[in-house]
Amino acid sequence: MSTEVRQMFSSIATRYDVTNEVLSFGIHRLWRRTTVRLSGAKQGDSILDCATGTGDLALVWKRTVGASGRVVGTDFCPEMLQSAPAKAEQAGLQVEFQVADAMALPFADNSFDVASISFGIRNVDDPVKCLKEMARVVKPGGRVVVLEFGQPEGLFGALFRFYSKTIMPAIGGLLTGNRAAYEYLPRTAAAFPAGERFLALMDQADAYRERVAHPLTFGTSYVYVGTVR
Numbered sequence: 001m002s003t004e005v006r007q008m009f010s011s012i013a014t015r016y017d018v019t020n021e022v023l024s025f026g027i028h029r030l031w032r033r034t035t036v037r038l039s040g041a042k043q044g045d046s047i048l049d050c051a052t053g054t055g056d057l058a059l060v061w062k063r064t065v066g067a068s069g070r071v072v073g074t075d076f077c078p079e080m081l082q083s084a085p086a087k088a089e090q091a092g093l094q095v096e097f098q099v100a101d102a103m104a105l106p107f108a109d110n111s112f113d114v115a116s117i118s119f120g121i122r123n124v125d126d127p128v129k130c131l132k133e134m135a136r137v138v139k140p141g142g143r144v145v146v147l148e149f150g151q152p153e154g155l156f157g158a159l160f161r162f163y164s165k166t167i168m169p170a171i172g173g174l175l176t177g178n179r180a181a182y183e184y185l186p187r188t189a190a191a192f193p194a195g196e197r198f199l200a201l202m203d204q205a206d207a208y209r210e211r212v213a214h215p216l217t218f219g220t221s222y223v224y225v226g227t228v229r
């Protein structure tokens with residue numbers, strides 16, 4: 001499973017950013033800023049962004065924690081990481097990037113103030129193991145922050161489902177040449193536990209003393225914030 005996921009992201013890596021921008025109408029930028037705000041991170045904090053991909057969230061983290069803070073972005077797909085260092089340099093931000101699996105992080109216990117994962121946990125083989133592993137590298141009282149798709153309800157939900165099942169694969173396929181990757185996205189997003197059901201996964205990880213779900217854009221996405229025990 002993880003080999004197929006890695007290959008899929010490798011095949012869309014060079015077109016990932018532009019496709020993300022088009023398919024989300026740029027809203028992913030607002031969601032990332034909200035994620036960072038809800039984490040409570042401050043200047044000087046050390047942050048790990050898992051499954052960082054092309055590094056967009058890592059750059060927002062670095063703007064927040066400033067020069068005295070440390071940001072490390074990791075991903076298990078080297079091709080996805082390829083453009084990240086140049087993007088950071090162009091933005092005048094110092095961010096470290098390295099290849100690592102979010103389920104087996106190469107960091108000591110209690111290394112970071114915050115660990116995050118955006119649109120990544122849906123793709124890992126074992127989300128509970130990942131939530132446990134992220135908590136392991138965060139200091140007690142620090143936060144694990146997850147940004148992931150939800151399943152909006154009502155009229156907006158119906159529109160979103162139509163958009164994600166028909167328009168997203170067509171446009172994603174045109175822009176990346178890999179239509180299957182943009183069929184995978186809505187399929188996995190529709191099946192992945194959201195809201196209370198995701199909080200239950202956080203409970204199963206048995207590593208958090210508090211956890212909160214914040215719906216964004218009528219539940220299209222959620223930010224989950226867990227405080228590490």
Ligand SMILES: C[S@@+](CC[C@H](N)C(=O)[O-])C[C@H]1O[C@@H](n2cnc3c(N)ncnc32)[C@H](O)[C@@H]1O
Binds near residue numbers: 006009054074125
């Ligand atoms: C949809 S992209 C999200 C990238 C980025 N976080 C963002 O918000 O744009 C999912 C990323 O998760 C990475 N990924 C999936 N499973 C992973 C794992 N077990 N360990 C590390 N990265 C993983 C993929 O390589 C891909 O870069």
